[in-house]
Amino acid sequence: MKASFVERTLASLAAASDYAASAEQLASTAGALQRVDARIKVAGLFALVLAAAAARHLPAVACLFAAALLLAALSRIHPARLAAWVWTPVLFFTGTIALPALFVTPGPPVAAWGPLAVSATGLASAALLVARAETAATLAALVVLTTPWPCVLKALRVFRCPVLVVAILGMTYRYIFVILETALDMFESRKSRTVGVLEPADRRRLAAASAGVLLSKSLQLSADVHLAMQARGFRGEIYLLDDFQARRADWCWSGGFALLAAAALWWGR
Amino acid sequence: MPSAPPPVFSVERVSYHYQTVTALDSVSLTIPPGKRLALLGANGSGKSTLLRLLDGLYFPDSGAISFQGSPLVRERLEEDRFAFDFRRRVGLVFQNPDVQLFNPTVFDEVAFAPLQLRCPKDEIVRRVAAALDLMEIAHLRTRPPHRLSGGEKKRVALASVLVLDPEVLLLDEPTAALDPRSQSQIIDLLIGWGNGGKTVITATHDLGLVEDIADYCYLLEHGKLAAEGSPAELLRDQALLEGANLIHAHRHRHPEGGFSHSHPHTHPHSHPHPHDS
Known part of the structure; x- marks a missing residue:
């Protein structure tokens, strides 16, 4: 009914x-990320978001996405939750924006439906846009869901x-x-x-x-x-009271975030 | 011979209106230091408005209010020095705790007032810990207020005011919507707070509380001061309380007659009732 x-x-x-x-x-x-000092987590994941946004090659973005998945698993966040809360809505909105690029970007066709042809260049652009958005949203969700x-x-x-x-x-x-x-x-x-x-x-x-x-x-x-x-x-x-106290493990996480962001930026340049 | 200390608040012929509705009409009263007072009245009688006027949140349309001999006016409360001093010495607990709990965690909520009054960090941490212990809510310090029960919210609201150890405490219906156990705990706290040296002004329509929390009462009716006296004097005056909509009209059924009627809760009639047995 x-x-x-x-x-x-x-x-x-x-x-x-x-x-x-x-x-x-x-x-x-x-979970792993839940134990990290909030300042380091916010700064580190924000650096990864910037790296994902700046990367120009799909494999570099895919690596960052894989890193985000690993962090989610270590933080006990089930992929089904991320799929429902993050990936599906982001795919819907970014996909809507990226859809015209498949057809209007000039390049060799990879598939055609009557007058509509999907170009390889358009497919690569759309995939890069969606991958960046999904990776950035997943990393941002990790901040909110673990802090x-x-x-x-x-x-x-x-x-x-x-x-x-x-x-x-x-x-x-x-x-x-x-x-x-x-x-x-x-x-x-x-x-x-x-x-x-x-x-x-x-x-x-x-x-x-x-x-x-x-x-x-x-x-x-x-x-x-x-x-x-x-x-x-x-x-x-x-006026607010700041009462954070970073431990040695937090500084290790900080180094890890910085290395990963730098590697993604270098590889994806 | 030493002169008597000035009254904490002196209210002279104060009137206040919400647009066309009169909330207070020429109310005059004096509140001496160290007393526990109750403002009694039914809903809409002007109690909450009077508390907000005493806390310098509203200002009278006519008449005057003074705090320890100094006029309590908008211009003075705009001066940092007077405002900080006044806010440190006078605390108001709102009826609806959701209005008062606007910070992300219980700790931040209790720390809000000392932070705004520029207390040093060490002192803030010490004061917050003491207030949380006093209200027995130290275990809630990291919880967000929207996940608390009604009784817990009320305790946090009280702690957020008591953290400054104010000389004057204004309470708006402190036990409203609380279960009996939470009510009793809050009354016990108010009775013991400050070892009797503080001025406590409580607005309530719950007559069951009055003798526990007040030495003297003012009764408001439709924005006017209808009566004043000791709790015992006012509680004896059934006609006055009934006129002010403050006593229970207890409707019940007689087993033999099958009819129902209402009368004041003190049961002045001599005929037997089902609940007397």
Whole structure:
């Protein structure tokens, strides 16, 4: 039986919450990357992302992708999770962008369907673009999935990311859950009073009304949060406490990341 | 002969409006130092608004508030020196802990106030550890607030204010939406906090708490000060409490007659009830 609009919305909200819970659980698992100092991990994986973006040869990008897979396995992240959370959506979006290149890039044809011909050069360009995007997204996902979000934020601060940006990111992550809970409550309460499947016009009306109410509640919440910050001494500038302590193993990881990034850059130049 | 210390807060004919709605109407009261006071009133009576005015978050439309003899006005709170001193000495715990818990972890939450007040790092770490121990939540220090239960959130919210060891504590419905055990633990903490030397102002509509947490009460009704007195005096006045929507109207059924009726919870009637046995 086809699920109603309200049921589908509830399922999406629950899935979003589950996704966040799973990511937090993974970050606290005893894996290889989970043990690495957040600053070194953020800097090292960011260097690998840059190397993947700069590499001009597919084998170099493929090696970085293989390294990302190895790191994921050592960090107890199952490939099925990466496939669902990262690879499929990235393939969809990047593939959509790369698709025209298959046909419009001049070069020797490798396959043809009537007037449409896929060129070897186009195929290589599209493969390189998709491979870069998949590798970069996998490496970025490794940071998020193996590091508690607060540590990611603090690491960003260590790298001189403006404190306002870090504070906004932190509060956004914090209040997404409050608003998600509010939305879930609203839709559950609507479901408890709804019989049958809503007409399209009613679904649109319900979606618009819910969005309006959520926006209004969010505005009220933001005003109250600002008051709560003022009440505890906030004067327009946020101060954070940096309490990282790198160990010898962290510096080894740092060297490993640097070597891998340098090798990929040299090979892929 | 030494002069008496000035009142912590002096509120003189204060009115406040939310657009066209009157939240407070010409309220006057004085809060002496070291007292435990309760602001009683039903929902919408103006308790939370009064607490926010006392904390310098809102400013009166008319009338005046002073803190230890100094006017509590917007201009003064814009001065760093006065603002830091005031925020260090007065703490407000909001009714909804989600409003107050905006940091990524419990540790960061409790460290927020001392950080904003530019305390040295060592002192912050020491103060946070002490506040977490006081509230018995040291095991939650790395947890994100959205993964905590209601009782845990309330404790974190309290710790995030008590970390500064304020002289004046303003509490907005501190036990709202808590299970009985969490309520009892928070009341015990408030009774013991500061060894009785602090000023504690609690806004509540829970009459069960009042005798435990207050020496003196103000009763607000529709934004006006309706009565004041000791907890015992106010709790005795059934008509006053009923008029302010503060007492339970207990509806129940009589087994022999099969009809139901309501009356105040103290059961002044002499006829037997099913729950008396």
